[in-house]
Amino acid sequence: MNKLLKIGLIVIGSLLALFVAAAVILVLTVDPNKYKNEISQLVKEQTGRDLVFEGDIGFSFFPWLGLEVGPVALGNRPGFAPEAMVRVNRAEASIRIMPLFSGEVAIGVIALDGFTANLAVNAQGVNNWDDLAKPADTAAPAPKQDQPADSGSGQSIKDLSVLGVEITNASLVYDDAVSGKRISLANLDLVVGEIGDKRPFPFELAFDLAMNEPKIATRPKLTGTAVFDLDAATFDVTGLTLDALGMRLTGFAYVRTKDGAAYSGELDLARTSPREIMKQLAMEPPVTADTTALTALTASLKFNGTDNAAALESLRITLDDTTITGTGSVKNFAKPAIEFTINVDDIDADRYMPPPSQGDTGKAEPAAPADASPATEPDLAALRDLDLSGRITVGKAKAMNLRVADIVCQILARGGMLTIKPFTAKLYDGTIDATTVLDARPKLAAWKAQATASGIQAGPLLKDMTGKDKLHGATVVKYDLSGTGLTPDAIKRSLSGTASFAFTDGAINGINVAKMLRDAFNTLRGRPVSGDEPMRTDFAELLGSVRITNGHIVNDDLLMKSPLLRVTGKGWADLPKDSVDYLATVTVVGTLKGQDGASIEELTGLPLPIRARGSLVDPSISLDMKALAEALLKGTFKDGTKAVEETLRQTILGTPKTGETGGDAAEPEKKSPVDLLKKLF
Numbered sequence: 193m194n195k196l197l198k199i200g201l202i203v204i205g206s207l208l209a210l211f212v213a214a215a216v217i218l219v220l221t222v223d224p225n226k227y228k229n230e231i232s233q234l235v236k237e238q239t240g241r242d243l244v245f246e247g248d249i250g251f252s253f254f255p256w257l258g259l260e261v262g263p264v265a266l267g268n269r270p271g272f273a274p275e276a277m278v279r280v281n282r283a284e285a286s287i288r289i290m291p292l293f294s295g296e297v298a299i300g301v302i303a304l305d306g307f308t309a310n311l312a313v314n315a316q317g318v319n320n321w322d323d324l325a326k327p328a329d330t331a332a333p334a335p336k337q338d339q340p341a342d343s344g345s346g347q348s349i350k351d352l353s354v355l356g357v358e359i360t361n362a363s364l365v366y367d368d369a370v371s372g373k374r375i376s377l378a379n380l381d382l383v384v385g386e387i388g389d390k391r392p393f394p395f396e397l398a399f400d401l402a403m404n405e406p407k408i409a410t411r412p413k414l415t416g417t418a419v420f421d422l423d424a425a426t427f428d429v430t431g432l433t434l435d436a437l438g439m440r441l442t443g444f445a446y447v448r449t450k451d452g453a454a455y456s457g458e459l460d461l462a463r464t465s466p467r468e469i470m471k472q473l474a475m476e477p478p479v480t481a482d483t484t485a486l487t488a489l490t491a492s493l494k495f496n497g498t499d500n501a502a503a504l505e506s507l508r509i510t511l512d513d514t515t516i517t518g519t520g521s522v523k524n525f526a527k528p529a530i531e532f533t534i535n536v537d538d539i540d541a542d543r544y545m546p547p548p549s550q551g552d553t554g555k556a557e558p559a560a561p562a563d564a565s566p567a568t569e570p571d572l573a574a575l576r577d578l579d580l581s582g583r584i585t586v587g588k589a590k591a592m593n594l595r596v597a598d599i600v601c602q603i604l605a606r607g608g609m610l611t612i613k614p615f616t617a618k619l620y621d622g623t624i625d626a627t628t629v630l631d632a633r634p635k636l637a638a639w640k641a642q643a644t645a646s647g648i649q650a651g652p653l654l655k656d657m658t659g660k661d662k663l664h665g666a667t668v669v670k671y672d673l674s675g676t677g678l679t680p681d682a683i684k685r686s687l688s689g690t691a692s693f694a695f696t697d698g699a700i701n702g703i704n705v706a707k708m709l710r711d712a713f714n715t716l717r718g719r720p721v722s723g724d725e726p727m728r729t730d731f732a733e734l735l736g737s738v739r740i741t742n743g744h745i746v747n748d749d750l751l752m753k754s755p756l757l758r759v760t761g762k763g764w765a766d767l768p769k770d771s772v773d774y775l776a777t778v779t780v781v782g783t784l785k786g787q788d789g790a791s792i793e794e795l796t797g798l799p800l801p802i803r804a805r806g807s808l809v810d811p812s813i814s815l816d817m818k819a820l821a822e823a824l825l826k827g828t829f830k831d832g833t834k835a836v837e838e839t840l841r842q843t844i845l846g847t848p849k850t851g852e853t854g855g856d857a858a859e860p861e862k863k864s865p866v867d868l869l870k871k872l873f
Contacts, residue, residue: 247261247263247264250262258286269320283303307361307362311367364376377400389421392418397413408474411436412437431444441460441461443460444458455497455498459492480545481543486511490510492506494506500523503520512543532582533585569682581604594653594657612626614627621648622645624644642672663698665698667694674686684768685742693734696733699730700729700731703729704725704729744764758781770808773803774804776802
């Protein structure tokens, strides 16, 4: 047995000596530079390009078997510049000889210096690289079914190691004449430490990046430590740091490819300034009402996924004083199903709006001339295939100086239907509850909208919105609308449904109707006008409802009830035709006393009809003398408004009829129209 072992060792030693001798002879006797012309000719035949060796090719031997190539250049495609498409100043690679005898593959440092690549697309859309890729003449024969697969009797790849990678002074230029984009990576340096199975290795990558669209000039730097496990088929990166555009991202990432791909990781964005990032991108930061807006941004996220799903475990973004958190997931990439939740704690959108211009009076600017070309319907093709479910909540929000709290918005998109239900919020001591449905399946989208707003205080709302509190009172608004099309014209033509409103225990500021009527009457009678009084007209209720059919709006039950007045109204407005015809009648039902003024009993029951006609944008408003004469002569104002009032109160406010609550205030004494005319004129 010992004799056989000795013979085996002698044979192995002889083979090893023979291999070493062959390698020595190869290095000492073979000059690879003699084959440069043959290599260049082969490249010319295969690609049509010139391969020019501007330096020597050299061998190295023991303990490393290495190859080193001096400057070499590959010519460009005809019609493209510069002359060389690819150029390398120096390339070097080596492999350790002795470990080969034990089945290990130990590669030395792979070095590449001065690598330059020029990629281009000309004005005709032709690039300078696709001619290098030629399809194989014949496909590789498929393995026979009765032949077992290779069991891998050789050494496993787990025995592979690389001493390091060094790429220095590399550059890459991409110039697209069709899109006008130019991207340049220059002074690229990549250093990777010793790589081996289950052996952590550091890496560092840095380069100068220049782009013209968007305009960018920066030097990103990426560092970290990585390790791979060939048995577990995993790749793990820790201590990941990316510095670019004034931002710093840190985190880690993990990838597994065995038994199905899977990955996970975390990223954190250190505090940075969005304004500074915009400057890095050669963008002018917006001028905002708050000069401190867009100056502080931080973010963090955790994610994981597989080859067919991805999940955002957590997201946290802090912009200035606003914090946004959320989660999300995507399942089945072939037909994605998306779910998300987003929460905003407190956002003041007005901080990010342009500051008011000097001399701004708060009045609306004249409307810009309408575009001659009609608006087109939006493309909703993506919505038809969208499978999305999301929930958005906002603690507090301010926009256009309006303040809203406790916003909840549930979004569902499936089968071409987009539903927002519920949408709830609290604002100005009241609440709003709305539902919106958009059907994207028809060629012309159909939509429905329903809402109930109750308890909203009109005074503070109007004060914040317009700067003036012309109307006070608790508000109830209901609407149930539908239509087709999403352009302004389509909405006007198709708008249909019902709406109603009610203001209770309110007042109209800026006008004192009692004083106005009293002063007018006293002037006609030659009496002195009353002194200063509050410019305010109180009312108990202001009610009304509308019916809408294809943009034609009809109201015939407007009612304002106050201790002094009853205002009724009816008429119509047509949105597609931009026209209106509306008659409001003001009737004195009580004495002109009670709002700091003297009483004038003679005006009780006198109707004052006011008509609005013409364009909706700028209607003509005047006293309707014909309606006034008819009311006075026919006594129609004597009918009162009790029937209309009871219907509105029950429909909008849900309150019982007058008879069920013990009756209403007594109607004023009815007077003869002739007596009234005599007293007034």
